[in-house]
Amino acid sequence: MKRLALGALALCGALALLGVAPSTVTVHLTAQNNSGQSGTATLTQQGSDVVVSLTMMGIPGGVAEPAHIHPGTCAKLNPAPKYPLTNATNGTTTTTIHNVMLSSLLGGNYAINVHNAKNLSIYVACGDIK
Numbered sequence: 001m002k003r004l005a006l007g008a009l010a011l012c013g014a015l016a017l018l019g020v021a022p023s024t025v026t027v028h029l030t031a032q033n034n035s036g037q038s039g040t041a042t043l044t045q046q047g048s049d050v051v052v053s054l055t056m057m058g059i060p061g062g063v064a065e066p067a068h069i070h071p072g073t074c075a076k077l078n079p080a081p082k083y084p085l086t087n088a089t090n091g092t093t094t095t096t097i098h099n100v101m102l103s104s105l106l107g108g109n110y111a112i113n114v115h116n117a118k119n120l121s122i123y124v125a126c127g128d129i130k
């Protein structure tokens with residue numbers, strides 16, 4: 001156990017020296033169009049990839065809702081997705097977006113949204129990435 005902790009410490013030190021210290025951003029998705037659905041997404045830099053984990057509350061059981069990262073903000077969203085996420089089935093989804101820097105997604109230029117499974121034009125939740 002002690003050896004494991006020392007190993008983890010050494011790994012952290014090595015990552016810090018390499019300048020690839022992991023960083024994470026949390027995005028809160030609020031309900032839209034009276035969906036009653038809200039959620040939390042965490043975006044984590046892992047090397048040259050960003051891993052997006054999304055957990056939604058209030059999705060009906062068994063429903064797979066499409067989710068994306070879109071350019072724009074929730075208030076003014078570009079309807080064309082920039083990065084598709086895997087569908088939020090039973091409320092959770094994890095997607096690895098390759099060759100993206102988390103820093104490029106910050107600054108209020110992108111938002112994460114979730115769509116109604118039956119009618120994509122209806123947004124059920126959205127959160128600005130900042």
Ligand SMILES: [Cu+2]
Nearest residue numbers: 067068081113
């Ligand atoms: Cu979308």
